[in-house]
Amino acid sequence: MTLEHRSSSLIRAALIYLIDGTIAAISLVAAISLRVGSLRAGEALEEHRAALPLFVAVALATFAAMRLHRRVWRYSSTDEVFEVVKAATIAVLGYVLLLVVIGGAGWLPRSIPVIQWLVLVVLMGGARMGRRLAAEYLGGRFHPPAAAANPEHAKPAALLFGSSDDVVQLLRQLEGDADAAFRPVGILDETGAHTGARVRGVPVVGRPADLARVVGSLTAKGARPACLIFAGPVERLQRMAMVDIIAQAQSLELEIAYRPGFIGFAPEPGASLDFRFLNVADLLGRPQAVLDSPAVASMIPGRRVLVTGAGGTIGRELVRQIADFAPARLVLLDANEFNLYDVDLEVRESHPQVPCTPVLCSIRQRRQLMQVFAEHRPELVFHAAALKHVPLVEMHPAAGIQTNVLGTRNVADAARSHGVRAMVQVSTDKAVNPVGFMGVTKRLGELYCQALDLASRDDPDAPRFITVRFGNVLGSSGSLIPLFQRQLSRGGPLTVTHPEIERFFMTVHEAVQLVLQSAARGLRDGVRHGRIFVLDMGEPIRVIDIARRMIRLAGLDPEIDVGIDIIGLRPGEKLYEELFDIEEARLPSSIPGVFEAEPRPIPLRILNKAFDALERASEEGDDDACFTIATRLLDRKPAPAGEMAAVVADRPALMAQAG
Template identity: 45%
Template sequence: KDRRLDFHLDKDAHLRVPVLLVGSGDSAELFIRDIARTDSNYRVVGIVSDTTARVGRNIHGVEIMGTIDQISAVVEKLANMGVKPQRLIVTLERFQSIKMKELFETADSLGMNIARLPSLSDFRNDLPHEMKVKPIDVEDLLGRPQTALDKARVKRLISGKRLLITGAGGSIGRELVRQVSSLEPDHITLVDSSEYNLFCVDMELANQHADLSRQALLGDVRDRIRIKSIFVDQRPDIVFHAAALKHVPLVEANILEGISTNIFGTINVADAARSCNVSTFIQISTDKAVNPTSVMGVSKRVAEQYCQALELEHSGKDDTNFITVRFGNVLGSTGSVVELFRKQLSDGGPLTVTHPDMTRYFMTTREAVELVLQAAALGIEEGGLNGRIFVLDMGEPVRIMDLARQMIRLADFIPDEDIKIVITGIRPGEKLFEEVLHGSEAPVQSNQEGILIASPRTVTLKEVESDLEELRGALTTENLTGVFDLLYKLVPEYKPNNTEAPQSEVV
């Protein structure tokens, strides 16, 4: 049953859903004024404030009854008055995700659902005709307090530079385009193998920054000649390499394609950057490269190794700086578990979880890209990383079963009653839990909050090139056993959980 229908029934019966507002600022005042002049579904029965100073006052006759940490007592008092609120509505514009999660849990324990008002800043200079309540997104719960971005440092990196972004139409690539386009680059080259994704990101950039010089180019990173031609023609100063095949089960089912894209695609882009005197090359990597159990993970670790080896060859100020940034899952990205759960919820369930104890690290797309840019600027200022890589601080891992239950409750349903959760079993290549760092990497805190510096095992360019040439030969002849033997050699910690993968005899 869709409980949202109850609101319409209440409205038809000339009743209003009693709500408790969280926050006593301008948004709360505007909302109360708005529902008084419109045919609203709501009536505000009380307010809780984020400060004690306003407790005891009222807004348009509605009492500020306590502070946010007194919600349970306020709800009990209102219940005794016969007007127990059915919903919490957050009116605060800046509300930390950790506090939002606590508020969500409080509301759940009191049998209430939770929603929020849009930010007044979303409306720029025009106030809305109607203050529409919107649901709390799972991103509101899983995000962390945002690290303050050093915009001046990042702008020094981007301003006046010619940029090239591979995988520009993907989740990370598109967010990179959004953020760097506001930092006054001289030119942006968008590269993607998907015509549709490239069209979408190009149109978005044209709409947001019509005067910014740009070029949208179709190109597959596996095509060495095409990539080199793009670099010669576009002459980028900075390259963000975000193109990759990232879905673990799909790459397990398409092993040669995954290796061709993630390893040799990276090599093609890195070599083109080096030969065209690109100043800085930033590689987007993944926590799945740590103690990999999947082809996707091991392919990204080999790509890391190649860029590390190139960085170790770095000998002068005119050489390319190679910077690798590693992080975990991005909320809401294409094919992510959050997107899957949303689709399953819209279909009425069930939600599918591969293992009850499965955990993952999560970060919002915006936060991930901000820290990538921060790490890139930091890497240039460091003046050479000597094979070290940047690792974004992902906070605490999230249990996927808890995420599923939270998303069900956010949709106003009851887990296991309205929407079932089905355990489907771990898929090929999947880990029960992810690791952002290898046990031997000895991370140290950088001088930028939210960014760690790790020191993974390195190999020389000569060593890795020899193994990669053998890997290329095995790939060309589709010699799967030879491919896996070389992956085991390149990444000894690779331990596939797919029983169909040939097992290594390399110790």
């Protein structure tokens, strides 16, 4: 240490001792005055002249022993206040004990040490916090730079999430960094217990699970965030349902940032914030598909649009992206009351200019569905309602038939009867060469829409029926990734059904872009009828590799910190997923990153005859009959005797006629 620095330190220490000594003297005078009055206090101190200097000496000795002079007041925090409380306690108790030892405590009322302790804590703590507040005010933290208030140079808005302590620390850093890249507009509290409160002037707007609602509300106020910043160390993202938040943020076109060097304490004063961004490609193992959307802008604006399954993962994202294109009316149809309420609330908050009508109705209810179409006269229909969980549909074939097969027929027939311009059906790669019954039901839905599209190829005014097929969606309810999240948050193990099982993965944002752009493509003149649009999702990814990536992204080691258990394939589960059926021709598409499939169709009259039989069987709750009719329609088993035998046996000849 140089002589100059040493001299500066001595002067600073002397000044602190002078202030603290003065405060110590004031605390004793104030305590006696509050207890016996100012006149009697003067008399008492005059009578016991050693009392005041003795306490100042005890206090300064205590403060020196606790090295209070080495703490920087400008950066005072709760730690400094706690140290002041300890020092005041020791000083007051030491003074009282010293008076008892020397026999000079008889004149001192017993309540004065308590009052003196309170005064000492308030004055010493207040002096330190006052210095910090003055420094922050002069540093501009209470009056942001003019550039931040200039719309042309405004910093991007950001939402913060994480533990309360981490958020407070990040806010302090953002306040002190004039070059900070973001401007906080809200906080997502982990528990939601502080919703409605403010932290350092920034409102607590909800929980991470409320992200979509919060973004919608801020958008309506003209303060839409561009980024979501995690305030803690990236390793703790595992406890925040990381992939679910990534999926939500992706669908809302928000980036997710974190501080890679954050290790739980504040950086040096003046240090710049270093943010990194999470990339969903870290889980996908590939870049996200970038799909152009100009054609969508000419398809949706000014048209009435209906979305089935509007409260589900795909349906909700469809609603968000469709609302961005200003439809004339958006009709939200769902059988789940809460999901319908939630998505309707989100649309009203984020797109108040879009007329929106929620309809509580199941696609199984054919008569009610026809009434909905007759009342609202949608021009575009996006059909996302479905039962999608493989084991559950395997256990309940009749339910799968009623929703995925007959429900699809109801929607398609309503579209054909009420002047719909196009119906777009959301399908799955599990419909390709299906092994499980869920895949069988989705394949039958594909075939029905294809048959309707082919049946109207000579009628230019007939609606188009378009099918879009894709793989597993990251973060969708009940899917693989949320299961891994729950298992990881409990410390594992993660469960995988087979070490070689593979799946195609995509984000919900990619999936819905595919749906919208394929719809726009399918409506163009000259596009052949009966095509199925398939996203090029790259190579399939082994599920066990996804599990290992999630463990590593959580800052842990697979098989060491978190185990992976192999539990065996579930009923109806395939080891490998495919994108094209063995009877389909794979064709290029005019949409980058998208393929088209041209399946061999089943004529409409054959399908209707089989569907009528399925309707009777499902109404009777005959799971065995539903399974037999559906699987044999797809030639999965030899034809039995009876009516369905004729249907299935007649299929090859009829397919040849359909060409």
